[in-house]
Amino acid sequence: MWRDAALVAGKDLRIEARSRVATNQVAPFAMLVLVLFAFALDPNRGVLKQAASGLYWVAVLFSALLAVQRSAAIEAGDRDQLRMSGLDPAGVFLGKAGAVAAQLVALEVLLGAGVVVLYGAHIASVGLVVAACVLATVGLAAAGTLYASLAAGLKVRETLLPLLLLPVAAPVLLAATEAWQAALGGHPGDGTQWLEILGAFAVIYVAFGVVGYGALMEEA
Amino acid sequence: MTTPRWLTKALGLGALAFALAAAIDGLWVMGPTAEQGDYSRLLVVHPPVATLAYVGFGITALASVLYLLPRTRRREWDLLAGASAEVGVVFCGLTLVTGSIWGRPVWGVWWTWDARLTAEALLFALFLGYLALRRVPASEHVRARRCAIAALIACLDIPIDHYATSWWQTLHQGSSIDLLQPDKHLDTAHNIGLALGFVALGLAFAWLLVHRYRVEKLEARYEDEALSLALEARQAEGRVEVPV
Numbered sequence: 001m002w003r004d005a006a007l008v009a010g011k012d013l014r015i016e017a018r019s020r021v022a023t024n025q026v027a028p029f030a031m032l033v034l035v036l037f038a039f040a041l042d043p044n045r046g047v048l049k050q051a052a053s054g055l056y057w058v059a060v061l062f063s064a065l066l067a068v069q070r071s072a073a074i075e076a077g078d079r080d081q082l083r084m085s086g087l088d089p090a091g092v093f094l095g096k097a098g099a100v101a102a103q104l105v106a107l108e109v110l111l112g113a114g115v116v117v118l119y120g121a122h123i124a125s126v127g128l129v130v131a132a133c134v135l136a137t138v139g140l141a142a143a144g145t146l147y148a149s150l151a152a153g154l155k156v157r158e159t160l161l162p163l164l165l166l167p168v169a170a171p172v173l174l175a176a177t178e179a180w181q182a183a184l185g186g187h188p189g190d191g192t193q194w195l196e197i198l199g200a201f202a203v204i205y206v207a208f209g210v211v212g213y214g215a216l217m218e219e220a
Numbered sequence: 221m222t223t224p225r226w227l228t229k230a231l232g233l234g235a236l237a238f239a240l241a242a243a244i245d246g247l248w249v250m251g252p253t254a255e256q257g258d259y260s261r262l263l264v265v266h267p268p269v270a271t272l273a274y275v276g277f278g279i280t281a282l283a284s285v286l287y288l289l290p291r292t293r294r295r296e297w298d299l300l301a302g303a304s305a306e307v308g309v310v311f312c313g314l315t316l317v318t319g320s321i322w323g324r325p326v327w328g329v330w331w332t333w334d335a336r337l338t339a340e341a342l343l344f345a346l347f348l349g350y351l352a353l354r355r356v357p358a359s360e361h362v363r364a365r366r367c368a369i370a371a372l373i374a375c376l377d378i379p380i381d382h383y384a385t386s387w388w389q390t391l392h393q394g395s396s397i398d399l400l401q402p403d404k405h406l407d408t409a410h411n412i413g414l415a416l417g418f419v420a421l422g423l424a425f426a427w428l429l430v431h432r433y434r435v436e437k438l439e440a441r442y443e444d445e446a447l448s449l450a451l452e453a454r455q456a457e458g459r460v461e462v463p464v
Binding site (some may be wrong): 014143146147150151154156160163164166167168170171174204207212216218 | 290338342343346348349352353356358365366369370372373374376
């Protein structure tokens with residue numbers, strides 16, 4: 001399973017690296033969202049600084065939507081090939097989710113730098129910020145990969161995927177924002193309970209994907 | 221899984237009769253409470269619709285599991301899951317509306333970002349997504365399997381919603397219902413009103429579910445037979461009657 005996962009993740013990441021969609025489109029889009037928030041909330045540092053954690057995670061969520069849509073689009077049209085390759089469905093799920101997670105981590109680093117530079121946010125507890133990012137990324141990538149496969153191949157996928165994924169990802173947005181708020185505000189102790197929720201979300205969706213992805217791959 | 225017509229009628233008439241009894245109890249027998257005044261009368265409606273929304277989504281989840289397991293796979297489970305989700309969404313919407321009507325005078329706001337309310341709104345959005353997915357055209361089995369998985373993912377929110385009042389400090393009050401000690405929070409008239417509300421809305425739920433399920437089944441039959449019926453009609457047009 002792990003070997004299959006590494007194969008699929010490597011393939012997806014290579015395709016992304018060569019097509020440069022992530023670097024040329026998704027990353028600039030994410031930064032654009034940060035800049036647009038600044039326009040919308042008036043370039044008033046006080047408000048932006050206060051809302052930095054929430055705005056950061058909304059930007060991550062929007063970018064994640066694009067990333068998972070891309071990840072499912074790679075196989076669009078020839079899902080049969082993946083199915084007939086004999087790879088373990090759980091491995092395929094972990095590989096695809098892993099590739100999405102790797103891209104999300106890169107985006108989060110970029111957006112984190114953006115929040116510090118553009119919004120003037122000060123990160124008091126780096127450990128908590130990193131832990132929240134890692135757990136939230138795993139959960140988002142797992143849930144996103146599941147739903148993107150569900151909507152893949154449908155004519156209405158662009159409109160359906162946000163409707164399906166955003167409510168599911170809302171607990172991640174809530175918990176990750178609270179954890180960041182604690183980390184930026186200098187009260188890291190308040191963040192641990194939110195890390196537990198992020199961890200639970202990640203475990204549930206990874207487990208669900210490992211068990212249920214086979215059923216999703218069977219359909220064509 | 222068809223029900224005899226008299227049973228459906230009995231469900232509908234029973235729902236009406238109990239709704240009338242619940243209305244009489246809620247409007248005239250029940251007195252206003254010291255804390256919430258007349259707004260406590262919404263107790264007859266709000267907890268039952270909230271519970272029945274869970275029941276609807278629970279049936280959807282159960283039917284989806286039964287569809288996904290190869291041994292119990294039958295098309296009827298998928299149709300039941302769809303019908304139940306639709307009725308569940310109606311009851312979930314009613315929960316949000318009745319809660320809002322109650323929240324305005326008691327809390328002073330129509331809506332607040334409280335854990336219970338947020339989770340309920342999410343549940344509503346999740347199942348709206350599920351219903352949208354059901355409307356996406358696909359072959360019968362593909363759609364059924366896809367929807368079954370989506371329903372199970374959505375149902376993970378139900379426990380979060382239900383336990384929100386105990387896990388987080390919420391504005392929404394804790395449970396008013398204690399089955400072991402019914403008099404703990406409520407007086408007898410309120411308990412009777414609540415029970416009547418549960419029975420009336422439960423019967424209405426069952427009545428709606430049966431009808432929605434029948435419509436789903438007819439739609440499925442139409443999908444199966446429409447093409448062959450149309451072909452037959454066309455062929456019949458071309459057939460020339462030979463005079464004897």
